[in-house]
Structures are given as C-alpha cells and as structure tokens.
Amino acid sequence: MEFDTRTAWRTRAGAMVSASAIGAALLFASAPASSAVEHGAAEPTVVKIAPKPDESKGYVIVNRARGVVRGDATFYPTGPISADTMVVITEPDGSLPNGLTVAKLDAIASERAAASTSSITSGPGSDGSATASGTVGTLGTWGYSANSTTWTVATGGTNIGWNASARVSYAWTVQQGTAQNNAGSGLGYYRGYMGSTYGTWAQWYGLGYATAEAAGRGSVPWGNVTATLKFRARCGSSTYCSGLWSAP
Numbered sequence: 001m002e003f004d005t006r007t008a009w010r011t012r013a014g015a016m017v018s019a020s021a022i023g024a025a026l027l028f029a030s031a032p033a034s035s036a037v038e039h040g041a042a043e044p045t046v047v048k049i050a051p052k053p054d055e056s057k058g059y060v061i062v063n064r065a066r067g068v069v070r071g072d073a074t075f076y077p078t079g080p081i082s083a084d085t086m087v088v089i090t091e092p093d094g095s096l097p098n099g100l101t102v103a104k105l106d107a108i109a110s111e112r113a114a115a116s117t118s119s120i121t122s123g124p125g126s127d128g129s130a131t132a133s134g135t136v137g138t139l140g141t142w143g144y145s146a147n148s149t150t151w152t153v154a155t156g157g158t159n160i161g162w163n164a165s166a167r168v169s170y171a172w173t174v175q176q177g178t179a180q181n182n183a184g185s186g187l188g189y190y191r192g193y194m195g196s197t198y199g200t201w202a203q204w205y206g207l208g209y210a211t212a213e214a215a216g217r218g219s220v221p222w223g224n225v226t227a228t229l230k231f232r233a234r235c236g237s238s239t240y241c242s243g244l245w246s247a248p
Contacts, residue, residue: 058109059086059226063094067202068194077199083164086112087189087200089227097158097228108160108226115162144172145242146182146233151204156229159248161189161222169219170231172210172245181237182210184245187230188220200225209236210243222248 054060060078067074078087088105090096096105146152159168170186185204192201200223207218229248235241 055081055085057106058084058113059088059105061088061090061096061105062200063090064092065090065094070194072204074202075194075197075199076202077194077197080198083191084112084224086161086224086226089200089202089225091228097226100158100226105226112162140229141244141246142231143242144231144233144245145240146235147241148235148239151185151232151234153230153232154245156231156245156247158226159222159229161225164223166222166224167219168222168229168248169217170207170245170247171215171217172231172233172243173215174210174212174241174243176212178241179212179237180210180235180241180243182216182241182243183234183236184208184210184216184218185232186218186220186247187232189223189225189227190221191223202227204232 060081062076062078064076067076076087076089081087086109088096088100096102140157142154142156144152144154168186168188170184172182172184174180174182184207186207188203188205190201190203191199193199194201203220205218205220207220208216210216231245231247233241233243233245
C-alpha cells in the first residue's frame with residue numbers, strides 16, 4: 001500500500017515507521033480548524049469529560065472551556081498523569097480538534113504505545129521515515145492579518161505531539177511588495193502546576209519579526225499534546241499588516 005502523498009505529513013525523531021500503518025488515522029488533520037463543516041459531512045465529535053481524567057487509553061481529553069487564563073498563558077487542569085499520556089485539548093465548543101474522533105484517538109494512542117515499545121519516538125513522514133522533533137501534523141500554510149495595537153490570533157490545523165520532547169516550528173512572512181515588519185508568536189505547551197494543581201500550560205512564545213528581507217522563524221515546546229496550531233501577529237511598522245504563516 002502506498003502512502004497518500006496528497007497530504008504532506010511532517011514528523012521528526014527516531015527510526016523508520018510504516019506510513020501505511022497509521023497514515024489513515026492521521027489524515028483528519030488536513031483541514032484548518034476554522035473550516036466550516038461541509039454540507040452532508042458528519043458533525044464534530046463532542047465528548048463528555050469525566051472530572052478525573054481516565055488515562056487508561058493513553059490519552060486524556062481536556063475541555064478548552066476549563067482553561068484558566070494567566071497573562072499570555074492558559075492552564076488546563078488534568079491532575080497527576082503519566083509523562084507518556086497524551087493530552088487532547090478540545091475546541092471551545094467541546095468538540096475534538098478538526099474532526100478528530102474517539103476512534104481515531106484510540107488508533108493514534110495504539111500507534112504511540114507500539115512506538116514506545118520499539119524505541120521509535122515519532123510518527124510517520126510522507127515517505128514513511130521519521131525526522132527530528134516528535135510531532136505529527138499537517139504541513140500547512142495559512143494567512144494572517146493584524147494591526148499595530150493588539151495581537152491577532154490565526155488558527156491552523158491539528159498537531160499531534162508524539163513524545164514529551166516534541167516541538168513545533170513556526171514560520172511567517174510579510175505581504176509581498178511591502179516594507180512591513182511583523183512580530184509573531186507561536187502557541188506551545190508544557191506541563192506544570194498552578195498552585196497545587198497539576199496540568200498542561202498553553203503558552204504564547206515570542207518568535208521575533210518577519211520583514212520583506214527575511215521570514216520570521218522559531219520553535220516552541222509542544223510535548224504530548226494534541227491540539228490546534230495557533231499563531232498570532234502584530235504590526236511593527238504599519239497600522240495594518242498581513243502575510244502567511246506555516247507550521248509544524
């Protein structure tokens with residue numbers, strides 16, 4: 001069976017992995033989170049989340065609505081969980097990211113468990129090989145527009161952190177033919193405490209500037225998290241600005 005090269009998966013770390021084994025389970029991530037449900041398509045999966053997450057399947061689901069905002073970070077409580085347990089952050093309405101289903105989550109968790117027993121630390125690439133950062137996501141490019149007074153958030157596809165050391169690489173450009181100087185930040189994740197409560201922090205990381213001469217670039221920690229990629233921009237030299245951004 002050949003891997004569907006129409007979807008460009010990017011992964012990093014470890015050894016060879018069979019793309020055909022889990023490529024089908026990961027194709028759900030190809031559409032941006034902001035895409036509307038097409039006519040006749042299945043409604044997004046909304047799951048009921050227990051007060052104390054059950055990590056027996058290798059993952060826990062955390063409702064984004066439970067997040068506690070602290071400045072440029074948001075805390076999602078999970079309680080004590082294994083370092084290998086994947087944390088899945090829902091959309092604000094409680095649905096799983098980008099059409100992900102519980103069945104697909106189970107398939108991903110099974111592949112992660114098999115990989116951990118064979119010393120493989122990332123998922124499949126478009127050619128079946130593994131590269132360095134431990135994430136599995138849609139190699140996507142999206143547009144952004146911003147202003148000079150506030151940060152404007154743009155939403156991309158779903159990214160799956162295959163291991164605790166996974167990172168996401170963001171890149172962005174300014175509109176062609178302009179002298180814009182646009183600041184960018186990428187959303188990342190790490191585990192820690194808020195007071196005495198353990199959970200996962202979502203953190204905005206400043207990545208510098210993009211100009212007409214050079215794209216902006218930077219990587220952020222992601223870890224064992226499945227969530228929607230988010231980038232935010234702010235104009236540094238004009239009232240309004242725009243461009244393109246990509247990840248992972």
